[in-house]
Amino acid sequence: MAKQKTQFVCSNCGYTSAGYLGRCPNCGQWNTLVEEKIVPDTVVNRKARISLDGRVAKPQRISEISGNETPRVQTGMQELNRVLGGGIVPGSLVLIGGDPGIGKSTLMLQVSGQLTETGGSVLYVSGEESANQIKLRADRLGVGSDDFVVYPETDMQQIESVIQQMEPDFLVIDSVQTMQEPDLQSPIGSVAQVREVTADLMQIAKTNGITIFIVGHVTKDGAIAGPKILEHMVDTVLYFEGDANYKYRILRTVKNRFGSTNELGIFEMRDRGLREVSNPSEIFLEERLAGATGSSITASMEGTRPILVEVQALVAPTVFGNAQRVTTGVDRNRVAQILAVLEKHANLLLQNQDAHVRITGGVKIDEPAADLAIALAVASSYHEKATSPSDVFLGEVGLGGEVRSISLIEDRLKETAKLGFKRAIISKNNLPGTILPEGLQVIGVATLEEALKIGLGLQRYTRQDNLN
Known part of the structure; x- marks a missing residue:
């Protein structure tokens, strides 16, 4: 043989x-x-785009194609609707990845139950759990409907047969790494299996208008397991993040053909499932200590939503040969630049100081608007002088020590005033033409030195002061 x-x-x-x-x-x-x-082409049946009712895709002139936008389907979770760009697009293919035990299956069960309440039918295919296990979780979450069908199966041919009989509006695959194409000789979870299974699901979604949610495993590096082409084939890629030891979960989008890729949804894990957090700013700030040094507040834009977060910094003499720079939730190189600017233009002697910078609440910030808050937090820890608990710092710090303007300043200031903060220190270049909210004092600064004087309450800021 x-x-x-x-x-x-x-x-x-x-x-x-x-x-x-x-x-x-x-x-x-x-x-x-x-x-x-290697499987010969005669073994694998390469299918054309044929719908369940036998319709075959045909070439059309673009002028003959209907340009009417399909209404989006609203789930019962506004946080999920925001991340998806305003709701579910019928016929879309959505990939959801996350660490084990983070709550991906819980999220999909809750969403499935909400979709059946709006008149849709859901087929939940599980390759990891039995029907009894899913039923126990569904009872705990309060999910149950005649239009919610659970199917524990991994064979794609059997799954396609059930889809053809049931014709559901929504399909959930939990998870794609457990599904298999029986014609392929590769083991379950291999690159070939994941690629072929996803290709079949994409064909089903696009030819029949069935919205499909795919749950995917992640590697130890946090990336979705399987070939990278998996993320290219789907319409939307969502990451469900958080620490299994804490109750808050963050749902963020990294790819979306139907909306923004900067949106963020925040949930709280409870005994009876996930609960939406409508005002995350209050949660991220509720544990802030009054009068603590090395702390400052900034407003970060996550898509269309401004979120106020706390920046924490700890500056301490190093015990190593070289000073350490440790960051959480913010780019390490960005922090290193800000520390260099503080040493050059604000006379902070940081060469022999370890600097630890952290964004609380598990939020990751990658925009320059948080530069000023990072600089104030570091200077606050260095001088052991706290910033005012009612101050917010917004601005980009340039290498020349200047404070530059940032985008969407009005949205950030509105959220700042809404949460009861009294003063905002921003770039003076943001002031012209900006509508300022009532009850909020807005101070424009041109340089980092000015911001340090105001934010830390220093009368003057010279190297002699630091030496003293």
Whole structure:
């Protein structure tokens, strides 16, 4: 009997090689090539885009195609609707990834129950749990309807047969790594299986208008497991983040063909499921200590929503040869630049000081609007002088020590005033033409030195003061 041929496929970029390579020549990643068996084209039935009722896709002139926008389907979770860009687009393919135990299945069960309440039918396919296990969780979450069908199966041919019989409005696959194409000889969870299963699901979604949610596992690095092409095939990629030891969860979008990729949804995990957090700013600030040094407040834009977060900094003499720079929730190189600006233009002697900077609440900030707050938090810890608990700092810090203007300043100031803050220190270049909210004192500064004088209540700011 002839030995079946194999090939090696990169799980990161899909590169194919006849032999094993330690490093992929296409993407440069190490140890990503996975062996899989070569299946002849006569074995795998390559399907055209044919819908369940037999309709075949045909070429059309673009002028003949209807340009009417399909109404979005609203779930019972406004946080999820925001992340999806305003609701579910019928016929879309949504991939949800996250760490084990973070709550992906809980989220999908709750959403499925809400969709059946609006008149839709849901087929929940689980390859990891039995029907009894799903029923126990559904009872705890209060989910149950005749239009909610649970199907514990991993064979895609059987699943397609049930889809054809039931014709659901929504399909949930939990998870894609447990599904298999029986015609393929590769093991379940392999690159080939995940790729073919996702291709079949994409065809079902696009030809029949069925919205499909795919739950995906993640690797130890936090990326969705399987080939990178998986993320290219779907319409929307969502990441469900958070620490399993804490109650708050963050749902963020990294790809969305139907909306913004900057939106953020925040949930609280409770005994009876996930609860939406409508005002995350209050949660992120509720544990702030009054009078604590090394703390400042800034307003970060997550899509269309401004969120006030606390920036914490700790500056302490180093015990190593080189000063350490440790960050959480903010780019380390960005913090290193701000520390260099503080040393050059604000006379802070940080060469022999370890600096730890952290964004509380598990939020990640990648916009320059938080620069000024980071600088104030570091200076506050360095001088052991607290900022005012009613102050908010908004601005980008340039390498020349100047404070630059930022975008969406009015939205940030409105949220600041709404939460009861009394003063905002911003770039003076943001002041012209800006409508200022009532009850909020807005001070414009041109340089980082001015911001430090106002924010820390210093009369003057010179190297001699630091030496003293």
